[in-house]
Amino acid sequence: MRMKKWMGVLGMAAFMAVGIPGNAGSGLSMTAQAAGSGEMAGNVRVFDQADLFLEEEEKELQQAIDALREKMDMDAAVVTAEENPGSAQAYADDFYEAHGFGTGSGRDGALLLIDMDNRELCISTEGKMVRYLTDSRIEAVLDDMYGYAAAGDYYQAAGAFVEDLEVCYDNGIAADQYNYDPETGKISRYRSVRWYEALFALAAAAACGGFAVLGVVREYNMRDEESRMEANFKLSYRKDSAFRMGSRVTDLLIGSYVTQQVIASQDHRSSGRSGGGRSLSSGGRSTTHRSSSGRSHGGGSRKF
Numbered sequence: 001m002r003m004k005k006w007m008g009v010l011g012m013a014a015f016m017a018v019g020i021p022g023n024a025g026s027g028l029s030m031t032a033q034a035a036g037s038g039e040m041a042g043n044v045r046v047f048d049q050a051d052l053f054l055e056e057e058e059k060e061l062q063q064a065i066d067a068l069r070e071k072m073d074m075d076a077a078v079v080t081a082e083e084n085p086g087s088a089q090a091y092a093d094d095f096y097e098a099h100g101f102g103t104g105s106g107r108d109g110a111l112l113l114i115d116m117d118n119r120e121l122c123i124s125t126e127g128k129m130v131r132y133l134t135d136s137r138i139e140a141v142l143d144d145m146y147g148y149a150a151a152g153d154y155y156q157a158a159g160a161f162v163e164d165l166e167v168c169y170d171n172g173i174a175a176d177q178y179n180y181d182p183e184t185g186k187i188s189r190y191r192s193v194r195w196y197e198a199l200f201a202l203a204a205a206a207a208c209g210g211f212a213v214l215g216v217v218r219e220y221n222m223r224d225e226e227s228r229m230e231a232n233f234k235l236s237y238r239k240d241s242a243f244r245m246g247s248r249v250t251d252l253l254i255g256s257y258v259t260q261q262v263i264a265s266q267d268h269r270s271s272g273r274s275g276g277g278r279s280l281s282s283g284g285r286s287t288t289h290r291s292s293s294g295r296s297h298g299g300g301s302r303k304f
Contacts, residue, residue, distance in 0.1 A: 045069070047095075050080035050116045052154040061155070064162050072169045074129055075101045075109025078158045081116060088115040088301050092124035093291035102126055107295075112161045114154055121145055121157070122301035130286050130298035131173045131190055133165075138300040140164070140280040149304040167280055174283030181288050181296070 045065045046058050053061065065076050077096070084091050092113040096102070102109045106127030113122040121142055125133045133141070141164040148157035177190040286298045 045075075045077040047077070047079045050082040050114070052080045052114065052116070053158075054155070057155040061158055061162065064159070068162060068166055068169075071166070073103060073108075074127070074169075075103050075107075076162065076165055077101055077109070077111045078114075078161065079111060080114045080154070084115050084117040088113055088118050088120040088122035089124065089289070089299060090292060091115065092122045092299065093295075093297045094293075096124050096126065096297075097291060097293055097295060104128075110165060112158060114149065114157065118303070120301050120303050121149055123161075123299045125286075125298040126295065128173075130179060130288060130296075131177050132168045133298060134174070134177055134284050134286045135300065136284050137168050137280045138298075141168075142300065142302045146302060146304055164280065171279050176283045177286065178284075179286045179288050179298070183290070 043066065044062070046053070046062045048058055061078055065078065068076055077099075079092070079095055081091060092111055095113070096109070096111045101107070101111065104127065108127030108129050110123060110125045110129045110133060113120075113124070115122060123133065123138055123141065141161060144160040144164055145157040148154070148160060173190055175190070179188040179190075180186075287300075288296050288298050291297055
């Protein structure tokens with residue numbers, strides 16, 4: 001534990017040497033070092049600078065995050081801080097950037113900061129993860145973490161974050177999701193169906209409908225005049241010398257009707273933290289902001 005404590009102190013010193021989050025101009029110097037920091041961090045995604053986790057707990061968190069990163073093809077990290085003179089959100093955003101987190105060109109991923117100086121839980125998102133973690137979902141995740149953090153069980157709080165992140169990923173991006181930048185008023189809506197996907201679906205539907213019509217036409221064209229007369233216009237002689245149309249299955253259906261009733265499906269979503277099929281609040285707005293380097297992040301925080 002003592003060695004781990006010294007490693008946390010050295011890591012914090014290196015982080016502050018690059019730039020203290022929240023100070024003017026710090027983001028520029030941190031961004032310049034992002035590539036190197038990311039290589040130094042490697043696959044480490046648990047940074048317990050405040051020494052809140054036992055060694056075994058830290059290993060378990062790292063393993064859970066590794067599995068989740070592979071599943072999502074997006075990044076995830078948990079950071080604890082003992083001292084932070086600035087805001088928790090600025091610290092989380094700058095730590096994410098300084099360590100080169102994120103996958104792909106959008107730097108997709110999410111980071112949880114447990115800020116012991118400000119007694120605050122803070123989530124920072126970037127890239128596609130901004131759309132997965134909408135404002136309402138972030139509030140739900142913070143709800144799950146709050147009780148543990150307030151009771152001093154920071155390992156369970158971090159575990160709730162990792163579990164809920166997977167739930168949000170499994171739920172997918174809602175069709176009505178949009179990003180909103182309050183500084184510029186810009187809105188970026190999520191387009192769940194691309195134009196070429198809609199065009200392909202329309203073409204497929206038209207083809208299926210066309211084949212069905214052609215099948216019916218061919219079926220009727222194959223019948224000769226004699227078979228149609230026998231099926232549809234066969235006359236029966238009655239005692240009163242009257243004639244009536246012969247009966248077919250279709251004749252028997254004339255005047256009959258079919259009723260349909262929609263049966264409402266049951267919602268079996270679980271309200272607990274664990275369990276398959278659980279769903280957090282979905283859709284709606286993801287509020288974004290700019291970090292000290294000018295990059296766009298989503299996120300939110302709550303005091304505990």
